[in-house]
Amino acid sequence: MPDPMKIRATVVGDSTEVRVLMSHEMETGQRKDAQGNVIPAWFIQNVVVAHKGRPVLNAQWGTAIAKNPFLSFKFKGGAKGDKIEITWVDNRGEKRTDETAIG
C-alpha cells in the first residue's frame, strides 16, 4: 500500500491553490543495481485532481518526474471546506487516492 499524499489546498483571492507531495520512487528504468541488473521502470503515469467531483487537472507523466513528486497549480473558484480529491496511477497499475478539504 503506497503512503498517503500530502495535499494542501488554500483559497488565494478568487482561486484555489493546490500543492501536492506524493510518495513514489519514480524509478527511470535507466539505473542499474549493485549487481549490474537494470532496475525496472516504476513511475506514476496519470494524475487526476478533482474539485467536488469535477476534474480540474489531468496529467500524464513520464519517468523524468522527480522522486516523491511535487505538483502545484491553481483553479478558479473553490470555497473553504470543498473537497479536493487526487488520484494517481502508476505503470504497475498501483493506485492511490487521497482527499482534503480546502483550507
Place this chain on the structure above:
Amino acid sequence: MQNMRRKVLKAGGGVALYALLVAAGWLKPGDAAAQSWNKSAFEAKTLDEALKVFGGGSSAQSKDIVFVSTPDIAENGAVVPIGITSSIPKTEAIAILIEKNPNPLAAIFEIPPGTEPAIGTRVKMAQTSNVYALVKADGKYYVASKEIKVTLGGCGG
C-alpha cells in the same frame, strides 16, 4: 542546432498531431474516466522524435509562455524545479520536454476551462539541456525554451 530544431518543430503535421492528441486525451479535458498515457510520445528517444510523434506541429516560438521559479542552474539534476505559465488565451495543455534526457517528454498537463494555465513540478535532468514548454491553445501550438545547467555538487563521491 537551434535552426534545425525550429524546422523540426514546424515540420510535424497538424493532422497527425491532432489524432495523437485525441488519443492522448488532450482534447477531452475533464474526462477523468478516460485515463490514457501517450506511450509513443513518452518513449521517444530524441526531442525531434517526441515532437514528431506528439506534434508540436506548426508550433511558434511564443513570449507568452514564461518559465517561473525555474533556475538557470540546478544544484542537483535529480530534482529540478520547473514552473510554466502561459498567458495565451484558451490554453488547453502544457507539456515539458527535456532535450537531452533519454526520453525527452517529461509530462503533459491538461488544463480544463477554469484552471489557470500555470503549473509547477520537479523533473530529473540527466545533464545540462534545453527545456521546452509546449503549449496547445485554441488548437494551435506554441513553444518556449530555456537552458538549465546541471552542476556536479558536493564531495563528488
Place this chain on the structure above:
Amino acid sequence: MRIHRRGALPVLALSVMVAAAALAQGNAVDEIAKYRAALQDGNPAELWEARGADLWKQKRGPKNASLEQCDLGLGPGVVKGAYAQLPRYFSDADRVMDLESRLVWCMVTLQGFSQADAVKRPFGGPDQKSDMEAYVAYVTSESRGARMNVSLDHPKEREAYRLGEKMFHFRGGTHDFACATCHGEDAKRIRLQDLPNLTQTAGAQKAYTTWPAYRVSQGELRSFQWRLNDCFRQQRFPELIFTSDASIALTMFLARNANGAVFDAPAIKR
C-alpha cells in the same frame, strides 16, 4: 605558494581574469540560491513526518506497545521541543544520548525489541524505507521553532562535548581529513556548496538547525546520524557505528555550539 609571480603584466592579466571569474561565479551562486529557494515550496520531508507520526502511535514489538510514553528528556510522552535539548544525560541509561540512541532505548525498553533489531535499519535506501528516519522526521518536526538549548550541566555532558571537539579535529584515513578540514574556516565551499564553519557559533547554528533534511540527491530524508556517517565515509574513514559514543559526542559538540538558534528542520537540501 612559494613560486614568485613574474612581472606586473601577468599579475594584472590574472587579476582581470579573477574579476571575470568572480562575476561568472557570482551568477552561478545567485542561480544556485534561486534553485534552493524554488525547492522550499514543497518539502517531501513532510511525507516522512506524517509516516513517523503515524508509526509513533502504532503498537509494535514483542511488548505490543507504542512509543507514546518514550521519555525524550522532557518526561514520558513529551515530544514537543524535546529535540532542541538533545543530546543530554539520561540517568535511567546512565549515558549521554542523542535522539536516535534514545529512540533505540525506547524501542528496547518500551516495545521489547532486541538492541540488534532496533538498530537494524538506521537509514532508508531504494529497496526499503527506514522507520528510524520516519521517527526522526516526526520528533524533530515537533521542535521546529524551538530554541536550541543543550545543557552541559552534567559531568558526562561536559565530557561528551570535549570528546566531540577532539574528534572534530582528528585527522586520519588515506586523505588526512578531519571534520575541521572542511568545516574549520569561514566562507569556504566544496564545488558550489557552502561549507559552514562548525567551530563558530554562527556556522554551527546554521548547519545544526537545518538537519535532518530531505536530500534531493538521494530522495530520502536524512537524520543527523546519517549526516555524520556520510561525512566519515567521504573522509575515507571506516564506517561510523550507528549511535556509537563517538557519534553522540560529535553531535553534542555541534548541537551545543548551535545553542540559542531557532531550530528549523526537517529542511530540504541538495
Place this chain on the structure above:
Amino acid sequence: MQRLPIARIAAAGATVAAAVLATILGCATAPSDDDINAKAAAVLRASFKEQGQAKLDRLAQDDTQKTCSQYSGKAVPKDAAERIEKANLASIKWPADGNYLGDWKNGERIAQEGRGMQYSDDPKGPVGANCYACHRLSPQELSFGTIGPSLYQFGKVRGYTDEVRKYAYGKIYNAEAYSACTNMPRFGHSGILSQQQIRDVVALLMDPESPVNK
C-alpha cells in the same frame, strides 16, 4: 596552509571561551586534556567498524596526522612544522626519468573524479583527486570549491619551467612537504594516485595547451 589572522584570533577566542567555561564549571574535577585525548582515541576506535576497503587501520595516525590534529584550528609551532615538512619531503619519490609532464586531458578527468578509497567505492573502480572540490582550474568548470587557492593559469603565470613542473609534482605527491598541516591530501605518499596520474595532473596545470592556461 596560511591562516588569516582573523581565523587565528577567532580560534584563540574559542579556546579562551572553553577555558573560561571549564573554570566556571569547576575545572578542579574536570579531566585533563591528556585524559580527554586518550579517551577520545579509545572511543573512536570503538565507534567505527571496517567496511569495504576501509579497514580500522585508517584510524591509526602517523606523526603528521597526530601533530596536525593537535594544532587543528591553531598555529602550528615552528619546530613541529619544520619536522613535518622535512619528513614528508624525504618521502617523495621523484620520477626516475625526470619527466613530470603527462596528458592534461587525463589530468582533467582525474581532477573531476571524486571517487576512490571510500568504503562505498569499488576497489577496482576509478580513483580521482577531486581537485575541483577545492580548487578552480579550467575556467569552463563553474562548479569548483574554495578550500584551496585558484589554480587557473597556474603554468602561464609561473612560467613553463622545469622548476615549476617539479614543484607541482612534489606538491601533489606530498603537500605536507611544502606546507605543514595543509588541508590537501598527500596523493602520492598515501597511494591515492600513481606516478602517471600525478604527471597527468601536473600536465593539467603546466601544459600550455591545457584549458587551465588558456
